[in-house]
Amino acid sequence: MTLLTGIALLTLAVVTALAIVHTKNLFVAVMLSGVFSLLMAANFLILDSPDVALTEAAVGAGISTVLFLAALSLSAEHERDFKPSRIGGLIVLVTIGVVIYATFEQPRLGDPSSPVQQHVAPWYLANTPPLIDVPNVVTAVLASFRGYDTLGEVFVVLTAGIGVLFLLSARPSKTAKAPTIPPPGPVEGLRHYLIPRVVGRLLIPFIFLFGLYVQFHGDFGPGGGFQAGAIIAAAVILYTLLEGEPQALRVVPVSFLKVLAVAGALLYSAVGVAGMLLGGNFLDYNVLSADPVAGQHLGILLVEVGVGVTVTGVLLSVFFAFATRGKM
Amino acid sequence: MDLIIDYASGILLSLGGLFVFIGGVGALRMPDLYTRMHAASLTDTMGSVLIIVGVMLQAGASFAAVKLFAILIFLLFTGPTASNALASAAILSGHRPTEALPWRSERDT
Numbered sequence: 001m002t003l004l005t006g007i008a009l010l011t012l013a014v015v016t017a018l019a020i021v022h023t024k025n026l027f028v029a030v031m032l033s034g035v036f037s038l039l040m041a042a043n044f045l046i047l048d049s050p051d052v053a054l055t056e057a058a059v060g061a062g063i064s065t066v067l068f069l070a071a072l073s074l075s076a077e078h079e080r081d082f083k084p085s086r087i088g089g090l091i092v093l094v095t096i097g098v099v100i101y102a103t104f105e106q107p108r109l110g111d112p113s114s115p116v117q118q119h120v121a122p123w124y125l126a127n128t129p130p131l132i133d134v135p136n137v138v139t140a141v142l143a144s145f146r147g148y149d150t151l152g153e154v155f156v157v158l159t160a161g162i163g164v165l166f167l168l169s170a171r172p173s174k175t176a177k178a179p180t181i182p183p184p185g186p187v188e189g190l191r192h193y194l195i196p197r198v199v200g201r202l203l204i205p206f207i208f209l210f211g212l213y214v215q216f217h218g219d220f221g222p223g224g225g226f227q228a229g230a231i232i233a234a235a236v237i238l239y240t241l242l243e244g245e246p247q248a249l250r251v252v253p254v255s256f257l258k259v260l261a262v263a264g265a266l267l268y269s270a271v272g273v274a275g276m277l278l279g280g281n282f283l284d285y286n287v288l289s290a291d292p293v294a295g296q297h298l299g300i301l302l303v304e305v306g307v308g309v310t311v312t313g314v315l316l317s318v319f320f321a322f323a324t325r326g327k328m
Numbered sequence: 329m330d331l332i333i334d335y336a337s338g339i340l341l342s343l344g345g346l347f348v349f350i351g352g353v354g355a356l357r358m359p360d361l362y363t364r365m366h367a368a369s370l371t372d373t374m375g376s377v378l379i380i381v382g383v384m385l386q387a388g389a390s391f392a393a394v395k396l397f398a399i400l401i402f403l404l405f406t407g408p409t410a411s412n413a414l415a416s417a418a419i420l421s422g423h424r425p426t427e428a429l430p431w432r433s434e435r436d437t
Contacts, residue, residue: 193416199409203402 005046013039024079030068037061050222051138054214058230063315066237070322132296134219142224143300147283150303151268154310158265161314168321200242207235215308219297225304229311236316245323257317264310271302337385344378351375360426361418365411372407376400 016036020029037060044053107114124141132140142150215228240248272283280287285299347370354367380400387393 193413196409196413199405203405206402 002046006043009039009043009046013043025077026072026075026079027069027077029079030065030072033068034061034065037064049138051136051224051227054222054227055230058227058234062234063230063237063319066234067315067318067322070319074322074325131293132300133293134297134300136219136221138222139218139224139300139304143303144285144296147272147285147303150307151272151283154265154268154307157314158261158310161261161317164318165321168325197242200238204235204239207238208232211235215304216301218304219300225307225309226311228304229308230315232308232312233315233319236312237319240319240323245320249320249324252316254317254320257313257320260309260313261317262310262313264306264308264313266306267309268303268306271299271306275299333385333388337382340378340382340385344375344382347371347378348375361423362415362425365415369407369411372403372411376403376407 013036016032016039020032020036023029023032037056041053041057041061044050044056107116111117124137124145128134128137128140132144134140211228211231214223214231215225218224218228236248236252239251271285271288275284275287276282278287283299285296286292287295288298289295351368351371354370355364358364358367377400380396380403384393384396384400387396
């Protein structure tokens, strides 16, 4: 049954990918890429990795679709016509052939003798209960065993956000023709739509609550800082759509978002340095408390908060950079 | 008792699947945007209600059932709202309903 569902989902994913390549309408391409992410999220779910599925659904299908749309609103809706070169096509074809050939060497799905089942995974599974004592091994691996990697990821997110802000904050040159922006009407956002506004206002607190649940329940079930950051950012984006950017920027000013983005990464690093000051190694949570397991819990909690705060700050900074470009 | 619950949830799940299927067919076959949305919104409301209630019967009196109920409420709020927003966006962008009447076939137009 899992196999059949997987084949069906992957077939749909391939069809969606081909449709993305084929369509000339970029809006359709963005929508289809959201569909693609959702299919992949379902696929991760049937492969028993709900953490990855949650991330894919929140970031891939949710936030990146919004960011693509925001980018699209600054450019044209249709792909420019170009003549595909034969040599380029040949290179793509050969590469696809090589990749497909390489998959023949892969171990079969779920093969117990494959390297992924034998290398470090058994050690993590055996040692998470005595050393860290959280039910969700993924969180233990992500935040504690492989804490360096996750710190690196947080800084990748921060660096990417800084890069996007640099690119978008460049003022368009005076000589270039100003992009056609519709004249600002008397109302911003969806204020004149009663039903989305009422329902949106009703739902935003619950989306926040769910984001916090995903953030702090990550030790026990699927979730953690990355997913929670995306969900909380989605709540603020919904608020922005309903009330318009000026009102949203009054609630969460850009300077505050930049502080958030940096503060999360700083909190993560500070936990690592605190471990050093207390006599352990960098990112060693055992020394944070008298009891090593309690120290691990405290360290994972703080580190996950750092991840969530950075992800929220970066995603919202990038969103507002797109949304307010050309208006300010 | 278990058998009755199994049958009931099976019937609800099948009906829900049927409604999702009808919604899909309608979204492909209907003549214009508004009638297509009308068909597709069936998936959001009837389909999801039946499927989630069917799954709730399988979950029994547990925390999972409460979560499913919360998801159901969320879907019942967001689905119609999204349809409403889509329809008003379509009206604002100048889409007018075509007057394709049910008894008028393609070759008449």
